Each structure stands twice: as C-alpha cells, then as structure tokens.
Amino acid sequence: MALKSRAAKVRKKQLARKRKLAAGKNKLSTKNNLIAYSFILPNFLGFAVFTLVPMLFSFVLSLAKWNGVGMPQFVGITNFTRLFRDEAFTRALLNTFVYTIFTVPFTMAAALGLAILLNSKIKGRNFFRTISFFPYVASLVAVATVWRFIFSPTVGPINLFLSSVLHIKNVPMWTSVSAPAMFFVVFFSIWKNMGYYMVIYLAGLQGVNAELYESAALDGANGRQKFWNVTLPQIAPTSFFVLMMLIISSFKVYDIFLNLFAGGDNQLTSITRVIVYQIYNTAFRGLDYGYASAMSMILFAVVLGVTLVQFHGEKTYGQQGGES
Amino acid sequence: MVGARKRPLYFSIIIYIILAVIAFITLIPFVWMLSAALKENKDVFNFPIKWIPDQIKWINYKDIWTRIPLKIFMQNSVKLSVIVTFLQVLTSSFAAYAFAKLEFAGRRVLFLAYIATIAVPWQAYMVPQFIMMSKLGLNNTHLAIIFLQAFSAFGVFMMRQFYMSIPSELCEAARIDGLSEYGIWSRIMLPNAKPAITTLVIFTFVNTWNDFLGPMIYLNSTELKTIQIGLRMFITQYTSDYALIMAASVVALIPVLLIFLSLQKQFVQGVAASGIKG
Structure with a gap:
C-alpha cells in the first residue's frame, strides 16, 4: 500500500517535470542526448570498429576476388554462381542443416523439461542446477576429447560394452560413418549446451505470475492443463529467445565438429564438414577471401531469414511479458 | 508457493x-x-x-607441466579472460543504461543495430575482421582477442533486459533528488543488477576461456597461445598419451569450474530472485 501512494507521488512529480520539460525542451534534449551517447560510446566504439565495419566489409568482399595482396578485383556474382556448383560446399550446407534440425528441438525439449523439474520443490535442486551447468562451462577441447575416447570405435567403452556385453557384431563407427557420426555430434551438442538453455528457461519459468497457477487450480486444472494453458503461453517469449539462439548457434557450429572428428591437420572428411569449416578452410588455407566471404553471405542469409521470422513472431507473442 | x-x-x-x-x-x-x-x-x-x-x-x-608449456597457456588464458570480462561488463552495463532508461535521438536505430548483430554469427564476418586486424598489425597479438571479445552486443542486450525490470520510478525519484545520470547508474542500477552482472561475468569469462576459433585464427606463436589451442596442440601431437591428455584436460577445466562454483550461489539465487517474490 505504501508503495502505491509513493508511486502516485512520483507520478505527480513526473507530470510536473514533463510540463517543465516542455518549456525548455530543445536545450534539455540536446543535453540528454549527449549524456546518453556518453553511456553508449565506450561500447559502441569497439562494437563499430570490430563488428559493424567487418560486417559491411564482408558484403563488398563477397563480390570480389582477393588473396590479401594488392587490390581486390571486382567479379560481380561469380563467387555465388561458383558456390552452387561447389559440391564440397553444398555438402557442408546439407550437413549443417541436418545438424540443426536434430539439435534444436531436442535441446529445447531437454532444457525445458529439466527446467520444469528443477523449478519444482525438490530436495537437492540447487545441486542438480549446479551440475547441469557443468558441461556448458567445461572447456570444449577437454570434454570433446573425453567423449571422443568414450565413443572411440575401437577402444571406447561404449563400443566395448556393445560388443562384449550385448554381443553386437557391427558396432557403429561413430567417427567415420555418416549417420552414427551425426548421432554422436548431436548427442554431444545437447549434452554440452542444454544446461545453458535450462537456466534461461528457469528464469522464464520463475517470471510466470504465481496467481495464474492459483486461478487455474481454482478452475480445477490438472498439471498437464496448467502446463499447456499457463506455462507454455507464459514462457513463449523465452522460447522464442531460446529458439533463435539455438538455430543461430547451430548454423555457426564448427569447433564441436573439429574437436570431435578432426586429427592433427584440423581437416574434416566430407561427412562432417560444416559451413564454417568451408569458410575457414577457403579463407585461411586457400587465401581465397572473396569466395570465403560469399560463403559467409549464405550463412548470413540463413540466419537473417530465421531472425526475421522470429522478429515477426515476437511482435505477436513477445509483448505480453513486457507490459505488466 | x-x-x-x-x-x-x-x-x-x-x-x-x-x-x-x-x-x-x-x-x-x-x-x-x-x-x-x-x-x-x-x-x-x-x-x-x-x-x-x-x-x-x-x-x-607433474609430467604435463614439463611436456608442454602448460603454464604459459594457462597464464595467457587467465590474462585474456580477466581483461575481456572486465571490459565487457563495464562497457555493456554502461551502454545498457542508456538503452533501458534514457530517451535520446536514434535510440531505436542504435538498439536495432545491436540486436541485428547479435543474430549475425561472428563466423560470418571473421574473414574481413581478420584482414582488418592484420592491416592494423594486430594479428598474432593478444589485443586481437581482446578487441574480438570485449564489446559484444550480447552483453548490452542482456544488461538492458535486466535494467528494464528495474522500475523507472526509482530512477525518476533519484533524478528529482538531484542525482546525475552517472550517479543513478552507479548507485541504483549497478547494485540492483548484481544477479545480471554475475551472470554476465560467468558467461563472458567462460566464453573467453573456452573460445577456440578466435585464438586458432589469431595466435600463431606458442608463447601467445591460450589453454584451448595449447591443449588441442598437445592432444594432436601426443595422440597416444591418453592419461597425460586427460590430466591436462582436468587442469584446463579447473579455473573455469572454480569461477562458476564460487559465483554460482549468487547466480542461482539471482535467477531465483528475479521471479518468485513477485
């Protein structure tokens, strides 16, 4: 109650201030602008120089032929027409799609499920919350190596278990045959990242107004109905955020594949090549900067498409959380 | 409940x-x-x-410290992670205040630029960025990694989202009491944003510590390498020294787990505090 009267007082003062503001508006707003810019500037400088400029530069570069020496040579859309005839690239594109299609929904479902479990009142939930975040904070190189050992086709415990305990003769070649390799990397990716998205979901779940559950309970809703009619719609903005982050991070995947499958030469075979691997190889090994930038544009276009869809969705879904 | x-x-x-x-x-x-x-x-x-x-x-x-320059790799990673985290938290909590609580010309456009770049993966512009850094003479320096990591749009976005949940009436009241905008930022926003800051510290530190592709592109000299590429080098050089590889991996994990465990209580609380009290 005290809060309310305080808020009313503040609002009155605000009104008075607005009137004052209107009087000396121009002068004030210039000053306000400068103050605001001073807040933004330190971050914006770094952001502009090392993010915005290279981003714009990559558009230009994608229309050129350049090996880093001399002047770039303008070649129009040649790089792009070359892309679609480049089997290595289309294969990498396909691999990336497959990886994304499997990783995104399973990670989302696992993260949400875990968040719901760990949002309920259970003993030891802080312990479970903490450990489920371990894989995310753990160094990729270290944990990828462990899983690589565990999944090793010849000496790994998983295949030894399959062959010596379950007597399966043709054990999966996790690192060199297409389907098992994809299973392996998707499994690893879910294992590594679900804790991160779990935390985001947890925050979303805790933002759901408890009164909604109470009134749903009064209306006689059971657990499942509460989930579909209260929880899911209420956390829709969170789900959008998670979906966006997941799709984007799946498309830019490379380090996971490199650490799970590549040897000392950092090369991948055609079944495990992804877009960013192609970009990396073309630019930093082949010194074909223009062509690599054209590949980047494809990555960019895919991500942009996804983002636009989501942006549109957020307009319809995202508002409800903000107003209350 | x-x-x-x-x-x-x-x-x-x-x-x-x-x-x-x-x-x-x-x-x-x-x-x-x-x-x-x-x-x-x-x-x-x-x-x-x-x-x-x-x-x-x-x-x-004991052996791993003599087999590879593990100490140098660890020092490099600690140095880079600390500097990047400090810069990231400072500049983005600062910028986020303007986006969350101040009215100014171009706010929408600027914020949109930030949001748009969150969506663009770094991998899509790493090539021109590398060329730029090289022309600036930053290739094969730690400065390249710092510039690469310290000004991410994600930090600004995250802090801004959190600031939005702090009632504007608080700032308004402080303004009426004569506090400057910088004062509001340091005395009202920062203390109230502890959970968000903790979270950002964890994310930034972990990301920098674990970053693989950035150091792989920029750092060629062994004495500049971070623990991630150093470890990878070790793994690919001594492929059959399984036990040593695992020992080195454990060492590479420890700092980041320590950071996480020491902050996680506040972190979990921070996540919890944002909702339940409602």
Whole structure:
C-alpha cells in the first residue's frame, strides 16, 4: 500500500517535470542526448570498429576476388554462381542443416523439461542446477576429447560394452560413418549446451505470475492443463529467445565438429564438414577471401531469414511479458 | 508457493530417477576424465572400466607441466579472460543504461543495430575482421582477442533486459533528488543488477576461456597461445598419451569450474530472485 501512494507521488512529480520539460525542451534534449551517447560510446566504439565495419566489409568482399595482396578485383556474382556448383560446399550446407534440425528441438525439449523439474520443490535442486551447468562451462577441447575416447570405435567403452556385453557384431563407427557420426555430434551438442538453455528457461519459468497457477487450480486444472494453458503461453517469449539462439548457434557450429572428428591437420572428411569449416578452410588455407566471404553471405542469409521470422513472431507473442 | 498440495510418492520417485539418470550422463565424462588421468597409459581403455586404478599415478599431473608449456597457456588464458570480462561488463552495463532508461535521438536505430548483430554469427564476418586486424598489425597479438571479445552486443542486450525490470520510478525519484545520470547508474542500477552482472561475468569469462576459433585464427606463436589451442596442440601431437591428455584436460577445466562454483550461489539465487517474490 505504501508503495502505491509513493508511486502516485512520483507520478505527480513526473507530470510536473514533463510540463517543465516542455518549456525548455530543445536545450534539455540536446543535453540528454549527449549524456546518453556518453553511456553508449565506450561500447559502441569497439562494437563499430570490430563488428559493424567487418560486417559491411564482408558484403563488398563477397563480390570480389582477393588473396590479401594488392587490390581486390571486382567479379560481380561469380563467387555465388561458383558456390552452387561447389559440391564440397553444398555438402557442408546439407550437413549443417541436418545438424540443426536434430539439435534444436531436442535441446529445447531437454532444457525445458529439466527446467520444469528443477523449478519444482525438490530436495537437492540447487545441486542438480549446479551440475547441469557443468558441461556448458567445461572447456570444449577437454570434454570433446573425453567423449571422443568414450565413443572411440575401437577402444571406447561404449563400443566395448556393445560388443562384449550385448554381443553386437557391427558396432557403429561413430567417427567415420555418416549417420552414427551425426548421432554422436548431436548427442554431444545437447549434452554440452542444454544446461545453458535450462537456466534461461528457469528464469522464464520463475517470471510466470504465481496467481495464474492459483486461478487455474481454482478452475480445477490438472498439471498437464496448467502446463499447456499457463506455462507454455507464459514462457513463449523465452522460447522464442531460446529458439533463435539455438538455430543461430547451430548454423555457426564448427569447433564441436573439429574437436570431435578432426586429427592433427584440423581437416574434416566430407561427412562432417560444416559451413564454417568451408569458410575457414577457403579463407585461411586457400587465401581465397572473396569466395570465403560469399560463403559467409549464405550463412548470413540463413540466419537473417530465421531472425526475421522470429522478429515477426515476437511482435505477436513477445509483448505480453513486457507490459505488466 | 503453488506446490502446497502434496505430491503422490510414486511421482517423486519418478522425478528422482529421471534426475539421477541426467546427473549420471552429465557427470560421467568428468569422472572418467579424473580416473583416466591417474592411470598408466595402457590401462586407460581397459574394459570393464576400473574407476580407481590399482596404482594411482599422481606423477601424470607433474609430467604435463614439463611436456608442454602448460603454464604459459594457462597464464595467457587467465590474462585474456580477466581483461575481456572486465571490459565487457563495464562497457555493456554502461551502454545498457542508456538503452533501458534514457530517451535520446536514434535510440531505436542504435538498439536495432545491436540486436541485428547479435543474430549475425561472428563466423560470418571473421574473414574481413581478420584482414582488418592484420592491416592494423594486430594479428598474432593478444589485443586481437581482446578487441574480438570485449564489446559484444550480447552483453548490452542482456544488461538492458535486466535494467528494464528495474522500475523507472526509482530512477525518476533519484533524478528529482538531484542525482546525475552517472550517479543513478552507479548507485541504483549497478547494485540492483548484481544477479545480471554475475551472470554476465560467468558467461563472458567462460566464453573467453573456452573460445577456440578466435585464438586458432589469431595466435600463431606458442608463447601467445591460450589453454584451448595449447591443449588441442598437445592432444594432436601426443595422440597416444591418453592419461597425460586427460590430466591436462582436468587442469584446463579447473579455473573455469572454480569461477562458476564460487559465483554460482549468487547466480542461482539471482535467477531465483528475479521471479518468485513477485
């Protein structure tokens, strides 16, 4: 109650201030602008120089032929027409799609499920919350190596278990045959990242107004109905955020594949090549900067498409959380 | 809370079984790593797995420091992670205040630029960025990694989202009491944003510590390399030294787990505090 009267007082003062503001508006707003810019500037400088400029530069570069020496040579859309005839690239594109299609929904479902479990009142939930975040904070190189050992086709415990305990003769070649390799990397990716998205979901779940559950309970809703009619719609903005982050991070995947499958030469075979691997190889090994930038544009276009869809969705879904 | 009604017993049992399975899958690689790091090389892949070796080889943890320049790699990673985290938290909590609480010309456009670039993966512009850094003479320097990591749009976005949940009336009241905008930022926003800052510290530190592709592109000299590429170098050079590889991996994990564990209480609380009290 005290809060309310305080808020009313503040609002009155605000009104008075607005009137004052209107009087000396121009002068004030210039000053306000400068103050605001001073807040933004330190971050914006770094952001502009090392993010915005290279981003714009990559558009230009994608229309050129350049090996880093001399002047770039303008070649129009040649790089792009070359892309679609480049089997290595289309294969990498396909691999990336497959990886994304499997990783995104399973990670989302696992993260949400875990968040719901760990949002309920259970003993030891802080312990479970903490450990489920371990894989995310753990160094990729270290944990990828462990899983690589565990999944090793010849000496790994998983295949030894399959062959010596379950007597399966043709054990999966996790690192060199297409389907098992994809299973392996998707499994690893879910294992590594679900804790991160779990935390985001947890925050979303805790933002759901408890009164909604109470009134749903009064209306006689059971657990499942509460989930579909209260929880899911209420956390829709969170789900959008998670979906966006997941799709984007799946498309830019490379380090996971490199650490799970590549040897000392950092090369991948055609079944495990992804877009960013192609970009990396073309630019930093082949010194074909223009062509690599054209590949980047494809990555960019895919991500942009996804983002636009989501942006549109957020307009319809995202508002409800903000107003209350 | 809502869950005042009593849950049936079988329900709780199922929940705990699911959690136990998840905990098992989550932790098993770490346990395996710890165990393998203390074994003789030839015993690492013995099956069935012997979790505690007959002869515990602590010496593995000593050997790795002489086999590779692990100390240099660790120092580099600590240095870079600390600097990047500091710059990131400082500049983005600062910029986020303007986006969340101030009216100014171009706010929408600028914020949109930030949001748009969150969506653009770094990998899509890493090539021109590399060329730029090279022309600036920053290739093969730590400065390249710092510039690469310290000004991410994500930090600004995250802090801004959190600031939005702090009532504007608080700032308004402070303004009326004569506090400057910088004062409001340091005395009202920052203290109230502790959970968000903690979260950003964890994310930034972990990301920088674990970053792989950035250092792989920019750092060529061994004495500049971070623990991630150093570890990878070690793994690919001594492919059959399984036990040593695992010992080095354990060492690479420790700092980041320590950071996480020391902040996680506040972190979990921070996540919790944002909602339940409502």
